[in-house]
Structures are given as C-alpha cells and as structure tokens.
Amino acid sequence: MTLPPGLPSSGQNQVCKLEKSLYGLKQASRQWFAKLSHFLIKHNYNKAIGDHSLFTKYSSSNSITVILMYVDDIILTGNNTHEISNLKTLLDNTFKIKDLGTLKFFLGFEIARNKTGISMNQRKYALEILSDIGLLGCKPSNTPMTYGTHLFQDSSAPFHDPPSYRRLVGRLIYLTNTRPDLCFAVQQLAQFMANPTITHHNVALKVLRYIKGTPVIGLHFSNTSIVQLKAYSDSDWAACPDTRRSITGFCIYLGTSLISWKSKKQKTISRSSCEAEYRAMAITTCELTWLTYLLEDLQYNFSLPAIMFCDNQSAIYIANNPVFHEEPST
Template identity: 70%
Template sequence: MIGCKPSTTPMIPGAHLHQDSSTPFDDPSAYRRLIGRLIYLTNTRSDITFCVNQLAQFMACPTSFHHTAAMKVLRYLKATPALGLFFPADSVIQLKAYSDSDWASCLDIRRSVSGYCIYLGQSLVSWKSKKQRTISQSSCEAEYRALALTTCEITWLNYILEDLQYNYSMPTLLYCDNQSAIYLASNLVFHETTKHIEIDCHTIREKCSQA
C-alpha cells in the first residue's frame, strides 16, 4: 500500500457495511490481522473509530467488499499521517462531551450505533463507537441511548478527577443534536412510548439535576 492513492475520507460517506453476498475474501486471516492493527491504532486515531467498528463486525466471514473498505482506511491513513492527539498545557479544565447516534445503521439486524467524544478542556480524552444492545424504534430513542452511554462515561471521568484530587466547580457540558432527546431529558413526565427506556431516562435526569 506504499504506492497507493491517498484518500480524503476513511470510508465512503453514507455507506453502511453489511454481510453482503459478494465473493468471500480468499485470506480471512490477513483481514483479521489488519483489523486487529487498526483497532490498536484507534488508541490515538479517533477519526477511524467508527469505520474500524464497522469492519470489525465481519472478521468471521469477510468478503472482498469488506477488504476493499479496509484498504480505503489504509489509503486515508497515508493521506493523514500527522493527525493524532494534542494536549495543550493552557486549556481550561472542563469536561465537554458530544453525543450522537446512527439510527438503524446495521442493515443485517437494524441496530443503531452510539458514539461520543469527550474533551477535557481542549484535549480529547475519551471516545467510542459502539453498536447498541437493543433495537431502537425511533431516532429519538437511539439518540437517548447514546446520551445514556455518554453520561456513564462522564460520571466515570469525574470519579477519576476526584481520585486525582482535582476539584472544579464548572458543570460538564453535554451536546446532542436531537431536539426530541433533549426534551425527553428535561421532561419529568414519562410517556407511554418511552417506558421501555425508563432506566436510561432516570440515568440522564439524575445527572442533569446534580449539575
């Protein structure tokens, strides 16, 4: 791949990988080794976390299409060798989180994907892209489950700061781009259509009330 053409994106925008009927890849072990290296690389390259999460779901029976998608990640890495994590010394110490979800993105079982990025000041300190355990019946529900996952991670980071004896009074900022999920987080009334996510509702509202 040294002489390959660089790519500006790690995967085709809007594409969702699935267990297709294309030709099985002739060397599954090589595919698994490649994905294993890419998973290790996500420790410092958060920009490829989502696509590696997608590719890792097909290590049992990869196809030629999945291998082509993995090669595109390598082409992207060639185009962006200088990207990484930067921790400035003069940033304001405050936790700030961004939560999002990709509703029903798995074409095989229609589960959604939760994702978050959490900053300490200007430094990215935690990130994840993970398929949800249950099927969400609406984009609001998928976004709310992503909020719950992000809230649990924020709580854990706050515990770490307390263990390090770092006290700060600034509240954690949690950003979400779904108005229905934001309204659900601040509404004290449970509706009939939201009883199945009641635990997630209580998790987020408890933390909001403590802020």
C-alpha cells in the same frame, strides 16, 4: 509443561514447584500486578477507583506522584522530583528496572512536548501497518470511507484469507487510540471478523490509503485548558442493514483537549430516532461519570459542571423531565 533439558528425572508422577511465575503463562501478568500493587500500597500509594492500574501518592505540600502500569511497562510522573527519584531507587532495588528517561515512546505512542502542551500520535505504528500490507507507495485517499457507506453481510465472494483480515482490523483498532477519525470505519470493519468478504477487504484497503495520507494525525493536550468536561453525543437510527440496530457516537473534551471517544453499535433495536439518541446520551453519561471519578483520583477540582450536547430535541426533553421516560417506546 515439560522438564527443561538437563534436569534429571527420578521417575513419573512428579510435579515441579514454581518459585516464581513463569513469563508467558496466563497467570503471570496477574501475579506480577499483585506483587507490584502490594509493593506500591506498602509505600503509601493509593490505587485509583476509576482505573486499577493507576496509583497516586499525595503529600501535605500539594505534591503528587502518579504511576500508570501496563504489565511491566510503567509511566511515572508528578511534581515532586525527590519522591520520583526515591521511588525509582526503590523499584530498581526490588525489581531491577531500566530508566528510559523522559517519556517519548510508549507502546506504539509517540509523545512530544512544546510550550503549548503535549502532542501524541502513532505515526511509526501506522507506517508499520502500511509496510506490512505493502501499501507504503499507494495513492492516498481523502476520507477513510465513502460518505454514507454502511457495511453489511453482502453477497460478494468470501475473502480468501480471513486470518489476515482479522489481524489487520485488530491493528486498526489499536490505532484508534489516537485516531478518532478512524473510529466509525474501523467499527464497521470489525463487525465481519468471522466471515469477511472481498467488499469488506476493499473498504479496509481504503482506510489504509487514508492513513497513508495522514500518518501523523494524533491528539494535542493543551496546558491552558479549563477543567471542564464537555461531551457531544449522537446516533443514527436503524442504519445497520443486517440487525437494524443504531450506532452510538460520542466524544468528550477536557477543556479543548479530546480525551475520550467511541463509535459502537447499540445492544438493542431502537423503535424511534428519539430512543436511539436517548440511549446514546445514556452511554455518554456513563463515560462522563467514569472520567469524573478518574479525574477526582488525580485531585482535579471541578469548578464547572460537565456539559452534554445533543441535537435531538425530543431526547433532550425526555432527559430533562423524567415524566416522559416512557415516550420513546410509544
């Protein structure tokens, strides 16, 4: 750090005592979170076990107030308008906040409401990616990747600008927050951030051409869904030509609303398709457990158990009968 212009210095070996955290330092976000958390807990808000950035407050009249934080951006909701107004006043008196009204845009997410529920997409963010790359006028593609494509560290020429490839894939990763249809393709591209080739860059351009034709695809959360978690788990087997590892894929619904999904390479090599499917089921179970804790923090009353679907009979038998747990390795 250097002294700001105009501040006199009487000599060397002096330090500055910070009265508050400076914006931009690595410690700034942690200090801000600690201060805001202390403020909310002081006013009887409870930190959620499943997500430490989520705070809830309940009253005896079945009212609930929920706060979700991302650094200094806050979403506030609930069914107690008096408590919401009181909290906004307290936050403004303590931190000087700006009330942006009804939630319509948040961190690149566009939110819209209607009689059937809430819709969310990243249309503006997707169009910004296309504009920055110069593909706003490109011909759309029907699919993000050619069917059956599995990328590997091929022998094609290295891409001439690796930093731009990394920036593009990083932005695509953020786009998958509302685009589960891009998860597998982006997962494939993200494996080659260190040494991308021309082939990898061409596949990334095909993903962008698919986004050009589907910029408004997003999520819809129905207001009539039943409170039941349903998970669908799947896996390929040794499909990666470089590592021979399998890829896990799952999606989880709350009623009819998709709330969680993932496409990720497994950490170890599976010696059979049954073992790969069983590992995928284990990863999906961990996600179901976390979502259960999160919904319990929001006081969701589960009347029906969570259900998992898998298309591998051997993995299902092993999951149902612990005696067969050694079977995948034989």
